[in-house]
Amino acid sequence: MAVEEAWQEYKVNGREAARQELIIKHLPLVKQLAGRLAVRLPPWISQEDLESAGVFGLISAIERFDPDHGTDFEAYAYRRVRGAMLDELRRLTWLPRSLWQRMQEVNTVREELEKKSGRRPSDEELARVLGITSAELAKVTAYFQAVCPASLEEVVNVNNGSQLSWGDLIEDPLSPDPLEALCRHDDHSILEEAISRLDEKLKLVLALYYQEGLTLKEIGRVTGVSESRVCQLHAKAIKKLRELIVTLGQTGGAR
Numbered sequence: 001m002a003v004e005e006a007w008q009e010y011k012v013n014g015r016e017a018a019r020q021e022l023i024i025k026h027l028p029l030v031k032q033l034a035g036r037l038a039v040r041l042p043p044w045i046s047q048e049d050l051e052s053a054g055v056f057g058l059i060s061a062i063e064r065f066d067p068d069h070g071t072d073f074e075a076y077a078y079r080r081v082r083g084a085m086l087d088e089l090r091r092l093t094w095l096p097r098s099l100w101q102r103m104q105e106v107n108t109v110r111e112e113l114e115k116k117s118g119r120r121p122s123d124e125e126l127a128r129v130l131g132i133t134s135a136e137l138a139k140v141t142a143y144f145q146a147v148c149p150a151s152l153e154e155v156v157n158v159n160n161g162s163q164l165s166w167g168d169l170i171e172d173p174l175s176p177d178p179l180e181a182l183c184r185h186d187d188h189s190i191l192e193e194a195i196s197r198l199d200e201k202l203k204l205v206l207a208l209y210y211q212e213g214l215t216l217k218e219i220g221r222v223t224g225v226s227e228s229r230v231c232q233l234h235a236k237a238i239k240k241l242r243e244l245i246v247t248l249g250q251t252g253g254a255r
Contacts, residue, residue, distance in 0.1 A: 007067045016224060020204065022062050023055075023222050026077060027212060030054035033081055037089070045092050050085045055218045057084025106130065106140055194244035202237040205230060 003025060009018035034054055038047035061080035065073055109129055113121040121129075127137040195203060201223070208214045208222060216234070220227045 010062075011067060017200075019062065019224075020222055023059060024208075024212065026058055026062075026073075027055070029074065029077060030058055030081055033078070033085060037082075037085055041089075045089065049088060049092065052215060052218055053084045053088035054081045055214065056221060057081040059221050060084070102140055106137070190245055190248045191241075193248055194241050197244055198237060198240060202233060202240065205233045206237050209234060 003022070006018045006021045006025070009015040010022060030051055031054075034047050034050040037050055041047070041050075057080045058077060061073075061077040064080075065071075065076055067073070106126070110121060110126055113125065113129065123134055123137055123141075127134045130137065195206070198206075204223065205219060208219045209216070214222065216230045217227045220230045223230065225233075
């Protein structure tokens with residue numbers, strides 16, 4: 001569907017599918033703006049945080065925009081999306097600037113010491129190099145831990161000299177990625193055929209989650225349903241895919 005046609009279908013006929021099409025077509029604008037603003041972010045704010053806020057700004061822009069006024073939507077959406085991201089930054093950056101700078105200093109010195117010695121420095125070593133007391137270091141560390149949740153992708157050194165991410169150290173055998181498992185264990189043509197047989201809403205949820213990288217909350221805003229409903233639709237789609245793959249495998253796969 002062309003952009004002009006999508007605007008006509010959404011604004012005149014109120015088609016929800018056209019609204020979703022407009023959101024998907026303009027997602028690159030959100031990612032572009034988030035990338036620009038993410039150059040210098042506090043350590044506890046990620047580019048994904050900005051993109052989430054930007055998606056909400058984009059949806060608001062689409063809902064409020066009137067194409068009959070002759071205004072360029074890209075320029076209109078730019079202001080809305082950027083404003084939503086800046087609002088999110090103001091909301092998340094509540095620490096005093098001096099404390100933020102101290103936290104960055106602690107992290108920088110810790111990384112330098114770790115590179116030199118090949119191990120994580122003790123709190124006593126770190127405090128000595130920083131020229132502060134252990135109590136002062138503990139206070140800064142407590143603030144950092146309060147506002148900076150650890151990423152499961154963060155790489156850590158283990159005893160044998162190799163490196164692992166925190167996520168590698170967490171055992172969760174009951175939650176494999178369902179689509180990766182399907183791709184790994186089943187023929188791709190069968191998987192493609194199974195996806196093609198899903199209804200449009202289930203295909204949209206899978207596309208937004210796995211291809212566009214949206215969160216369940218963001219998908220809920222795009223599709224106009226609650227986050228819990230998106231979770232149910234995702235689970236339904238995976239369950240249906242498994243059933244279809246079994247059936248297609250027994251009947252000889254895609255025809």
